Amino acid sequence: DIQMTQSPSSLSASVGDRVTITCRTGQGIGRDVAWYQQKPGQAPKRLFYAASTLQNGVPSRFSGSGSGTEFTLTISSLQPEDFATYYCLEYYSYPYTFGQGTNLEIK
């Protein structure tokens, strides 16, 4: 099974900051990674698939990159509505694996 190691587990930042979240795997998985945002009491929403393809309606301040074993989600200028929990997902092979999550909090 593929393991997804996501870091950091929590992050404190201010509005306007640039933040980066990373996911790493133990083996190459091409670009088969998606990123999700989850707010309290809500279902997750996909931000990216294929590592860097932006989901319709997601603001351009979000970017995704990476291939092989390392993947990143970057928010260029944090907005108040971006404070949430973020998860990466590998869908290279079953069983799929999510990262442990990153709780992005307001400083």
Next chain:
Amino acid sequence: QVHLVESGGGVVQPGRSLRLSCAASYFISTNFAIHWVRQAPGKGLEWVSVISYDGNIEEYAHSVKGRFTISRDNSKNTVYLQMNSLRGEDTAVYYCARGNRSFDPWGQGTLVIVSS
């Protein structure tokens, strides 16, 4: 736009069974797989199972293999998750989501509590 609604959650004793449903407001048989993902209280996301658009392919997480069974009835636009031999660690919000590789959209989730 596809809208998914989960139902069937509730409180169940350890060792008992429960069947969850995922109903789509749109034809789910249009070449899309359906996944189940769960989230224990205060925890992260765990992928549980997937069924292909035609029902021919099923996959499971190790934690549920042999206890859970996924199925679908495309005539009813509904996917089911039969959960047997439930354990305390199965307590979670269960979401269904549409997608052949990654998945989106998701339903709002249904809560399953396994407790005596």
